[in-house]
Amino acid sequence: MTDATVKMDAPFPASLLDSAPAPTVGTAQPRIDGPRKVSGTARYAAEHFPEGLAHGVLLRAPIGCGRITGVDAEAALAMPGVLALIRDERLIRNGGDFAGAAAPVQGVDEVAYFGQPIGVVVADSPERARAAALSVKVTYEAAPGVFDMEAARGTALPPTDDIYGLFLIHTEQGDVDRTAHEAAALVDAVWRTPSQSHAAMEPHASVAVWQDGRLTLHASYQSPVVTRDQLATVMGLQPSEVRILSPFVGGGFGGKLGVMPEAVAAAIAARHLGRPVKVVMTRQQVFETTGRRPMTHQRVRLAADAAGRLTVLQHETITDQLAGEVFFEPAGLATHLLYAGENRLVDHKVVRTNKLLGVSMRAPGEAIGQLALECAMDELAEALDLDPIELRLRNEPERHPELGIPFSSRALVDCLRHGADRFGWASRNRVPGGLRDGEWLVGHGMAAAARGNLFGPSRARVRIDAGGRVMVETEMTDIGTGTYTVLAQIAADLLGVPLARVEVRLGDTDDPASAGSGGSWGAATSGSAVYAACAELRARLAAAAGLPADTLTFADGMVTASGFRRPIAELVGDGLSVEGSVQPGESNSRFNQTSYGAHFCEVRVHAVTGELRVARWNSVFAAGRILNRQTATSQAIGGVVFGIGGALTEELVHDPRSGKVVNRDLGEYHVPVHADIPPIDVHFLEERDPVANPLLAKGVGELGVCGSGAAVANAVYNATGVRVRDFPITLDKVLAGLPPVSAARRRA
C-alpha cells in the first residue's frame, strides 16, 4: 500500500529540502488555516449538528472513593426533553493511555476519584441534559481513599511499566552515596510540583453518528487513530468500524491523546437512542474528569569537586497516579543526559491515589524534572561560587553520559553563550536581593533546556491532480501547532509549486495513519512521510519526462532540466497519487537525539507584597532545521508561557479530604494572562540533524517548557534571596523573606 518508505537506519546524506530553488521551509509563513479559524469557518467538534442530534451530559461521582449503591433518576427523567439516563458498563472510568489500543478501566459503580463519570444523561438540548444531570440523586457507600500523596509517600512503589521503553524507571551507575560524602560542594533538597491542568481552550467534545453499523465521531483528539483503536476496544468493535474526524483541535497539550469519557458516552448513547448524540464537557469537567499532570516530590542530590565538575547526579521522583494505570511522570528524563558525571542515579516511584487520572502534559517528565534539576544546578553554582553558565560548560558531556553513544547534534553550549549575549547576562547583579527598582526587587535567572527528539512510524498520501494542484492527506492533526502549514510547505518546496497550490487534509482516520500530535514529533514524523511521498512523486515525474530525477529542477509549477521545461500538470496524466511512510530505524538507538535551549529572564518581586512579575525574556534554541520560523516561534513562546505558569501560578488543587479538584474553572486555575507575560525573545540557531529524519529537523513543540520555569525560580532567588522549592511560587511563599515594610519602600 505504501509506495515509498524512508527508514532511519543511518544519517540522511542530503535532504532535498536543501536544494529547493525557492524554499518556503525555513522561512516565516503564516498559517494557511488561519483565515478559516479567524472567520469561524473551521468547524470544531462541537460545531457539528447532524439531523436528530441529542445532547448528553456526563453524570459525576460525588465521592472520592467508594461504590455507587443507587441512582434515582425518576425526577430527572420526568423533566421536559429528557430522553435517557444511560449507565452502561462499557463507560470508562477515565481516559486511555497516550498510545495502544487497550481500553481503560470500565464500569459505572466502583468509584476511584471524585468527578468520575458514572453515567450520561441525554436530552433534546444541552441545557436540559445539564439540568437533568443535576437532578439525578446518587446514593453511595464511601470508602477511605488515598488523597494526600505526601502522607502516603511511604507506599510508593516502582512503576509497573516503562512505557515502550521511553520512560526509564531506574538507572544507576557508580556509587552516589560514597561520592556525595567526599564532595567539595553538595546540593541535596526536595522540590515539589503540584497537579497541573492542560487547560486547552477547546473543551473535550464528541459527536457520535452511527450509520450502517459504523460509528463516525466528530471529536477533538490529538492522535485520532489511537482514539479510534481504544474506542473500538471499549465498544467491542473492529477499528475499521470506527471513523474519527479531528480536522481542527483547539489545543491538546497531551490532554486529548487517549480516548476520553465523553467519546465513549456519545458513542454508547447514540447507539442506545438510535440518533446522533453530542457530549461536550463543561469547563469544570475538563478540569476534573479528563487528565492532569501528576504531582511530584523530587529529591535531587548534586555533588561536585572543587573544580566544579559534577561527581554525583541523583534524581529520585515520587509521583502519583490512579491504581491500575501505567503512565507515570518521568521527571528524571533529562537528568540522564544533560550533564556529565560519573556517579548517577535516576529513579521513579508511584503512589496510588484516588485522584483524577495522571496523563502526559506538555513535555511529560522533562518540564517539571528540569524545574528541579535546573534549580539544583543554580544552587550548586552558588555553593561553588561559579557562574551558573560556567558550571554547565564545565559539565558538558561529549557523549551520552550513561549510554556512551554520540549525540546526533547538540548545541547546548552555543545556546547558553548566545542567550547570555542577547540577555546581557554578564552584567547582571550576582548578590541575591541586591538590585532594586523602586519597590521592586529585581532578579535574573537562567536555565538550560533539553527535550528528547522522538521518531515513530507515520504515513501520508500526496496527490497531484490533472490541473497540477497538490493534495496532502494524512490522519495527522493540527492542534494549533501549524501542521497544515508545515506540511504544505514541504510539499510545495519538494514539488516546486506555490504554497497556495497545496491543500492539506488532516485528522481523518480513513486517511493514512500518522504518529499524531504529541511528544513534539508531529511535524518531523508526518513531514517526513510527506517527504517520502514527494520524493517518489519526483521520481515518477522524472520517469514521465524520460529524464533522471537528479537532473530535474522543480520550481514555479514547472519541471525543468537542461533543454526541458514542462508544467507539472502535463506530466501527471489523470493525476498521480503516492503514499509515503517513515519508519524509525537503528538511528534511534545508535544516537541520542535531543533538542536543546537556554532561557534567561528577569523577574521582579514586589518588596512589600511579594507579587511576582516576569519582566524580560530571552530564549535560544537549537532544534535542527526550523521548518517554519513563525509557527515554531509561536510554539516556543507558548512553551515559555507554560513554564512561567508552572513556576508562578498554576496549581490544580485537590481537596485533602476527597481528592476532588477544587479550582475547576479558568477564574481560579491560574494560567498566565497577557499582563503576566513580557515580550519573549526567541532565537533559533541554525542547525541540521541528519540522524533525525529526512527533514533534518528535531522537535520544538515542548522545548520551551523545559527549563523555563527553573529560570524563573532562579531569578526569584536572585531577586529576593528566597529559595522556594514548592511550586508554584506564589507570593505567600516569599512573603516571610521580604524586607520589613520600612525598608521595602526604600527608593532605589
Add this chain to the structure above:
Amino acid sequence: MIAFDYIRPGDAAEALQAAAERPGARFIAGGTNLLDLMKLGIERPRHLVDIGGLDLRTVSETPDGGLRIGALVSNAELAAHPLVRDRYPVLSQAILAGASGQLRNKATTGGNLLQRTRCYYFYDPASPCNKREPGSGCAALGGFNRIMAILGTSAHCIASHPSDMAVAMRALDARVETRLPEGTTGDRKLDTLYRLPGTTPHIEHTLAPGELITAVLLPPPVPGRHHYRKVRDRASYAFALVSVAAVVAVEDGRITQAALAFGGIGTMPWRDRAAEELLVGATPGQDLFERCADAVLARAQGHGGNDFKIPLLRRTLVACLTDLTEDAR
C-alpha cells in the same frame, strides 16, 4: 435547563410589579455572575426580570455636589466617567483592577454590588455549603481556603466577598437607593446593605424581596489622596487576595481625613472605622500605621490556607498609608 420565565419590563414600575407578582423572581442586568450560577444549578430562579431596558444608565451630579450613579451604568462606563476619574479616583482604580475588559463592559453597578462569592465550594453542588444549601456545612473550613475571608467569618461560612468596586464605594460612604414593590423608595448606607454570615450565610444582604437597586449615591468628594491597591496572584483577571481602598488627607503634618476599606479579607466589603479614628488627628508614621493595621486585624482569623493574608494585609496597608502621606508630612 431548569425552566424559567423571562420578563423584560419597560420601566421600573413594571419591573417592580413583575417581581412582586412572581415570588422567587430575580432581577437580571449584565448577568455576568447570575448566568454562570444558573448553568451550574446553584441559582435556580423561576422568573427572571430583565431590567436592561430600564432608564438607569446615567451618572449625574446631585444638588449637594455628590454623584448619582444609575444601577445599570456599566463598570467600564463608570470607571471611565470624567467626574469619577476626577473626583473619586479610588473608585475608578478599583473598577479597573477587577475582572476583564469584556466583563466590565457587561457588568453593572447594581449587579456588581450583589455579586456572589467565588468560594470554590459554593460553586460545586457536590460540596457542602451553608450559603448554597443552609445546614449542609462548610467545606471551606478544613478544605482549601486560600481565597477565603479572615474577618467577619463564622463557624458556618468563611467565604469572601469578591467585589473591588464595592470596596471603594464603602470607603467613599456610598449610599444605595432602591425602590420597593409598594412604590416607596429606600435609601441606606452601603454599610448596611451587606450582612455578616453568622448562622445564615445564605442571606447576604438586607434588600427585601422584590426590592430593586436603582442607584448608588456618592457624597460630595472629601479632600484627600485616593488609592486602590489590589494584590493578586496574577497581573490581571484575578480576585483580590487583599486590597485596600484609601482616601487620606494630611494638613499641617497631621492626618485630617482617613477612610479605609478592604477587599479579599472580609465576608463583605470591609471597613473599620475604629482603625480610621486612630489615624485622624495623628502624625503620620510607621508606628501609627502599624497600630492602624493592628486595629484592622485585631479579630482576624486565618484558616490555614489563608493565614498569609494577615501579614500581607498589614504590609499592604502600611505601605499604602505611607505612600499617601509621605511627602505631605
